[in-house]
Amino acid sequence: MGLCHGILSHPSQGPELTHQTFGNGSRCVFAPMPDAGLTCLDFWCRAGSAFENKGEEGLAHFLEHMVFKGSRQLGAGDFDRRIEALGGSSNAATGFDDVHFHVLVPPEGACEALELLLDLVLEPALRADAYGMERDVVLEEIAQYRDQPDEQVVQHLLASSCANHPYGRPILGWEESLLASSPDTMAAFHQRRYRGTNCCLMVAGAIPKGLEQTISASRLASLATQPEGHPNGIDETLNFQRGRDTIQVERLEAARLLMAWPAAAADQQHQVMGIDLATTLLAEGRRSRLVERLREELQIVESIDMDLTTLEQGSLVMLEACCPAEHIEEVEAEVDRVLQECASTPVQAAEMERGRQLVGNGLRFSLEAPGSVAGIAGPQALWREPQDPLRPLQDLQNWTAAGLQSDVFGQLQASRAFTLVALPEEAS
Template sequence: MNVNHWSLPNGATCVVADIEQSTLTCIDFWCKGGSLYEMKDEEGMAHFLEHMIFKGSKNLKEGEFDLKVESLGGSSNAATGLDDVHYHVLVPPEKTEEGLKLILELLLFPRIEKDAFEMEKEVVLEEIAQNIEQPDEIIYMKLLKECLTPHRYSKPILGDKNTVKSINPKQMKLFHKNHYVGKNCTLCVAGDLPSEIYSIINNSKLKELKTISKETAIRYKANFKKGYKKETIPRLEGVRILKAWELPPAEEQILILGAEIAATILCEGKSSIIVKELREKKRIIESIDIDLQILEKGGLILLDVSCSEENLKIAEIEINNILKELSKDLVTNKDLERAKKLVINNIYFSLELSTQIASTLGNQALWGRHQAILKSIDDISYWTTSRLNELIFPLFNPENAFTLIAEPEKLI
């Protein structure tokens, strides 16, 4: 796979990955326009804008984009995150130029007309209403609120019904104008590419992105708070123990790789330390999962344990004991090698499709991390048990966590 990066005069970053004989080509557009960049009373703007972008542009009527992409034999999707937002089109290789024209027309020149705006606002409000009824979402948002307030990361990407209700088309057009600009945007095309791909991109409407007049304000680093709290959650089945720890910012790629190895040692597979000891052997937990939320201004390590109410106290004690013992030679070289193999496999599995490759390269380029797509596999060798003991296992110390105990609401 041949990967090349370059920038346009307006600051937009371009990446192409030529994957010979790939059956589909992915055109992935990234923007530093996630919910992190919303101002006070704008909560939900970035996600709402994602909806409105698909409602038509200067030269595309509502629904016309989807019909034209489908006529090419393609599909499209989008996602809004805390840091960024991205939109992709998946098309047969011979339709790359047409697919690029369509997605850029949609993204750069959205209409945001009042009638469509008010109709889509109701769709977004319904999405919020459904989301806040889900026990998992309630728990997750309570945890973020406790450990990250007042940072923007502590608030839901969807916003809340009051802030979304107050947003108007003029505000949204201004948000688009301020954030969808040259230096904030990256285009990545991955697949079996036409020989003239560089000319196609350089002469596309991407060059019409305005040059940013001032840098987007750099938001302050997330300030993590440790603590302990119990909550009763409606419709929750069973008891949950959730722990959150501070994870270094996304730019600290080596440390994040070390955290991924540690998480795998602890929780991935029947022979992982916590699963083997507490689920398979002692049978005091039902499930356990660790997720790394990798974010630009400082992320989170999230541990989620399910157990019965009668096992809550003992499960909490046992988990804390294991975490305290991590840096005291609890982890063997055999544990480390098993985890490394699993992490390497996960990296390969995450890069099997053109969509996955475009997403990875696009995100890296957006945030200035121009590196070989498989660099993390080379970096695996850096991690030894002694380095994990020194640099990573202290991150998992239960004394540095925010712990949320979620219990079902008792019916009278």
């Protein structure tokens, strides 16, 4: 990843956020970007797969599909046609913790797009005739997912290391639960989760005149409140399981070494930034420790990656190395050696600076477009108090080499991981 020194030396300024909380607990956050030619309206809800009860597995993602099949006011396909007529586009995504629906439109169409978006998301029709057909689509999606060897290896790692926790099961869910579901069970899930305190609207980009007033008078501000004593968060804290397993996978093109570690939850921002910095030093770019040693010097891996997935009940660090099966033991030994080296000796100042630049500029570059700003600031505002999008850079700068060595690299050791070796079926 090539970085321009001029960009590194002159960090961009993130948009200044303003926010409003309505009487029902729902929130709206504005990120004005006057020079942007578009407006992003991003609706976030604490309704990811982790909130599914037993027997509801997959319902959060299925609901995302059903939302686009129409509302009480909109027929199937009407929403997409009207958003496209405004010159805009729309999309949605379901995660473990939350789900979001967003539109990107020219500012002059933002007020109309808002009404359409909130109608679609908050008043889904869940028509019985569309339910069975769309369930078949989701079931086919699950079948395709299970037919991808790489995806199944990662899912095996999650299921093993996050056993008995929602993070260990597929967001797509299980066929038997979906087949047993009905429009009524989905409506009950929607009514349970899509309530004021669980919802946040993120508005980024050009803010047209009148949009704030439209939001204040919208369905967002009149959503039902959460019943007293009803939990807003996820009840289960991630109980990570260390261990080891070896599996053989049909049609896997190369052997895989995968390792997973538990990490700080999303609200522990200082620790999260330290982990992000550590994984960058280990596996971001040709000069990173693991890439330089295993791919450039020894040439025993085809690729090696290490990423942090930030989650509300406990984040996850995952390493994946692809290599010929005959090199798998050597790869594991070298990974262990590099990790031990990082835990025993502080990284040099120049290496720390390189890591800070990579992490910092990744954040700065992400603040150039309304959609990416909404994707960063939206979940932050949903789960916590809104903050300056560049606030994590302060936590990044507070990390020292000694602190990284003791508090992060000391935890990213093979003895603390769940390790999975995945081999092509023929390599027995």
